[in-house]
Amino acid sequence: MAYKQDDKKVTPRSQDFAAWYNDIILRAELADYSPVRGCIVFRPDGFAVWEALRDELDRRIKETGARNAYFPLFIPQSFLQKEAQHVQGFAPEVAVVTHGGGKELEEPLIVRPTSETIINHMFAQWIHSHRDLPLMLNQWCNVVRWEMRTRLFLRTAEFLWQEGHTAHATREEAERETLTMLETYRGFIEEFLAVPLIYGRKSAAERFPGAEETYTVEGLMGDGRALQCGTSHFLGQNFAKAFEIRFLDEQNQMQFAWQTSWGVSTRLLGALVMVHGDDQGLRLPPAVASTQVVIVPIWRKPEEREKVLHAAANVFQALKTAGVRVRVDEREGVTPGFKFNDWEMRGVPLRIEIGPRDVAAGEVVAARRDLAGPTAKSKLVSSTVAERVPALLNEIQKNLLTQARDAMLANTRQFDSYDALRAQMEGEGGGGFADIYWCGKAECETKIREETRATCRAIPLDQKVEVGACIVCGEPAPERALFAKAY
């Protein structure tokens, strides 16, 4: 209590990033802790963001040709054993159901940590011919991973996600699908969430258990740490062999299918908070904001109240007709100043203030959440609001991405000396993306991780072909890689 002088404000971001992050989520009422350790409760404002994001991504996924389906929460424990790498990767964090109906089960069930096994079990029964391919399914569901350490949105014991699973006749087609989905995620996250990303291949150490290749999109958070925002895996024939997904090709030859899987989760909400939030609270990109515009009426005397509310209602109607998600804050008993702060905390992109002076002048005041200081406010002629506001919302969406991209680029550095890399990672705000030559050997990667706590986030695609010296061992390195401390 001693140092929290003013509990109207959240912990400043610069003072304690982790505390700031929790404060924002709780105060903006996105989510709350649950009685079960590590689990999260999504409150309506947080769930609305998830719904908006889900609806848009669902649309984009379907455009690629995948269809939605739903597979069971429970999976026979033996299924997990079938793929060696997979079981090794997930066994420690799986929740197991041993009893049902008051009796001990013959075979324990696991609660899905991901659905590769049960989906592939079904794929084996549905795929017989090359004419059954490609088979491209997606499901929106919850999964459970018994994490030792949890954080709101970023790592919770139960989380929501989508997982896509596809089977193809050829290696090339499956590889193409893996990259198509990576690009789908990249476009979606940048355009819709206004979160800029780097993307590329994962190192062997960071690869999905059972995958031949894992691709990732990674964002850089406000504290300089990286966050994996989505992954797309080329599974090769590993699961096809384990689950016997076989088909007859055009030459009547028996072949194993080539597969992919890909997913994004409610972790994206954490990215949204950490990339855009400030000391005033959340800043939501208009595309995901369930309320894009809030109108705050201001008055003193009863006769003013009537005029102001009337003007507010007109603006509300005009915006609603223009397709803007808008609401009027008619609460009485709280001051306009309180409402300003309240809606800023909740991240509403644009606030419109209407007071007696504005009504008299035929104007309104528009306050942008993406800007700070005097430039954030401007006057709009009332009659033009319906056309000006959608344009403003577009500008806010773009500007949030620009701000975030500038921050990411400013915090991405090339290093050619190991000491310089280590110095960068050690500092107080130590972090950001380190763009370095890495020979690809696990021992060099391990040395970096153990000494700097930075891990390989991605090996960018489409690199210029050039050879440098590995930052650790000095041996020839065919590629650059991006390392960072990660969540």
Place this chain on the structure above:
RNA sequence: CGGGGCGUGGCGCAGCCUGGUAGCGCACACGCUUGGGGUGCGUGUGGUCGCCGGUUCAAAUCCGGCCGCCCCGACCA
């Protein structure tokens, strides 16, 4: 599992050392006031002090045991 810390109205805490039957801020309810950046005042609701046992005339306070949570580390697509 190792190291550290904490359990007192919904939240944040004081009280514990030096036992005497619980208090402050916020939030909440009502009223008046205020209203262009978190208005002010008043009244009020709400707590078997984590649990069990012991000492004592008397335990939030002292003693013993247990449980839970948080932070750091190990771990983690």
